[in-house]
Amino acid sequence: MLDAAPIKAYGYELGFDLVQITGAEAFPETERVIKERIAAGLMDGLPWFTSERAEVSCHPDALLPEARSIIALAMSYLSEPPEEPEDDQPRGRISRYAWGEDYHEIIKPKLKQFADWLREYARREAGQELEARLFVDTGRMVDRAVAQRAGIGWYGKNTTILTRGWGSWVFLAEIVTNLPLPADEPLQANCGKCERCLHACPTGALPAPYVLDNRRCISYLTIELRGSIPLELRPLMGNLIFGCDICQEVCPVNQVVEKRLGLRQAERAVEQAGDGKTEAATVRSKQRPQMWLRRRDEFRPRPQVGGVPELIPLLALSEEEFRARFRHTPIWRAKRRGLLRNVCVALGNLGDRRAVPALIQALWDAEALVRGHAAWALGCIGGEEARRALTERLEQEEDPEVRQEILQALTMLDGKN
Numbered sequence: 001m002l003d004a005a006p007i008k009a010y011g012y013e014l015g016f017d018l019v020q021i022t023g024a025e026a027f028p029e030t031e032r033v034i035k036e037r038i039a040a041g042l043m044d045g046l047p048w049f050t051s052e053r054a055e056v057s058c059h060p061d062a063l064l065p066e067a068r069s070i071i072a073l074a075m076s077y078l079s080e081p082p083e084e085p086e087d088d089q090p091r092g093r094i095s096r097y098a099w100g101e102d103y104h105e106i107i108k109p110k111l112k113q114f115a116d117w118l119r120e121y122a123r124r125e126a127g128q129e130l131e132a133r134l135f136v137d138t139g140r141m142v143d144r145a146v147a148q149r150a151g152i153g154w155y156g157k158n159t160t161i162l163t164r165g166w167g168s169w170v171f172l173a174e175i176v177t178n179l180p181l182p183a184d185e186p187l188q189a190n191c192g193k194c195e196r197c198l199h200a201c202p203t204g205a206l207p208a209p210y211v212l213d214n215r216r217c218i219s220y221l222t223i224e225l226r227g228s229i230p231l232e233l234r235p236l237m238g239n240l241i242f243g244c245d246i247c248q249e250v251c252p253v254n255q256v257v258e259k260r261l262g263l264r265q266a267e268r269a270v271e272q273a274g275d276g277k278t279e280a281a282t283v284r285s286k287q288r289p290q291m292w293l294r295r296r297d298e299f300r301p302r303p304q305v306g307g308v309p310e311l312i313p314l315l316a317l318s319e320e321e322f323r324a325r326f327r328h329t330p331i332w333r334a335k336r337r338g339l340l341r342n343v344c345v346a347l348g349n350l351g352d353r354r355a356v357p358a359l360i361q362a363l364w365d366a367e368a369l370v371r372g373h374a375a376w377a378l379g380c381i382g383g384e385e386a387r388r389a390l391t392e393r394l395e396q397e398e399d400p401e402v403r404q405e406i407l408q409a410l411t412m413l414d415g416k417n
Helices: 004-014 028-039 051-057 103-126 143-150 196-200 218-224 252-273 277-284 312-316 319-326 330-350 353-362 368-381 384-396 400-416
Strands: 018-023 069-076 132-135 170-177 240-242
Touching (some): 004 018, 018 143, 028 051, 069 103, 069 143, 103 132, 103 170, 143 170, 218 240, 218 330, 240 330, 312 330, 312 353, 330 368, 368 384, 368 400
Antiparallel strands (some): 018 069, 069 170
C-alpha cells in the first residue's frame, strides 16, 4: 500500500485546504436517500438528477472499474467581502462562491496536475500504472458523501458539508483511483441541537434537518431554474439575484470562521502600520496556527461581479455585454435571460421607483422570460407610469405567459388603489 503522506503533502502544495482519503466502496445509504428524495419530488427541476444517475454516482466502480481509493479534496473560497457602497442605489446580492472566477476553471487544472504527479509517484514507488477519474461538482460523483466518509467534514442540517477550520465555505473535488491507499476515518462531529439554518431559510426550503426541497431553494430558483419563478416565492427572495448564502451565514460554525478572517485582517493591518511583531503575535496567538485562512486572490470579488452589484444598469445589458462581463464566472451559468429575470424580481421586492424606467424598457426585451418578470416588478412598485406601460405592452404582447404576467400585474396595481 502506498504511503499517503506525500500524496497529502502534494495536495496541500497545490492549494487544497483539506486532503483526505477513503475507500472506493459503494454508498448504499446515500443512494437510498437520493432515490427517496427524487420519488418525493424534492429534486424536481433537475431533470438530469435521476435514479439511474444515483445508481452510477454512488458506485465508484461504475465510474472506474478498477477503483480502490478516492482522494477527497476541499478548497476554501472564503475571501474578504467587497466594500459596502456608500450610495443609495438599489443593489442585489450574489452568493459568495460566485464573487470571483469560475471555480471549475481553477480546480480542474489542479486536479489534472495532481493526477500527473500521482502517476509518476505510483510508478516510482510501486511500479504501478495509475487509472483515475477526476471530479469537481459537475461529474457523476456524490461529492458530499465522499467528503463525509473521508473525514473532510460532516453533514450540516442545511445539507452542506461543514469542515473544521473552513466551515461550509469550501469547494469539493475527488480523484477516484486504482491505487490502494490507507483510508481516513470520518469525523465524529455533528450540528447538535442547532437548527438556525432551518428557521432562517426565507422560502422554507429546509423542511427538516438534512432535507432540502430543491423546488424552493433560492440557489435553484436563481441559477438552475430556466423558466418563470413561482409567483408565491418571488416576494420571499429579497434582493438575491444569484445563489443564496443565508443558511450558511447563520451557521455558528461559519461565523467562527469569518471571525477568524477578521483577525487575519487585523494582523495584516498591524503589520502594514509598522513591524508589528508584538501586536501581530498577540493577534495570532488567539487562534491555532493550522486554522489560519490563506489568501485566495482568485476567489476575491471581481470588479465586474462584486457581491452587491447595482441592479438598474444590469437590465440594460445586451447579450454581448453580458458575455463580456460574466464569462469565466459562475454567473455565466444563469445566462442573460436568467440573470435579468432575477434582477427584475429583486427590483420588485425593493420597490424603488427609480427602477421604473428600466423595467419599462425591459417590458420590450427580446426574451419573454425577462418581459414577464419585468411586468411583475412593475406591478409591485406601482404608479401610473407603470400602469400605462403595462397597458401599452399588453396590446402588443403575443406570448401567452407574458400576457398573463401583465394581467396579474395590472390586478396588483388595482389592489393598490
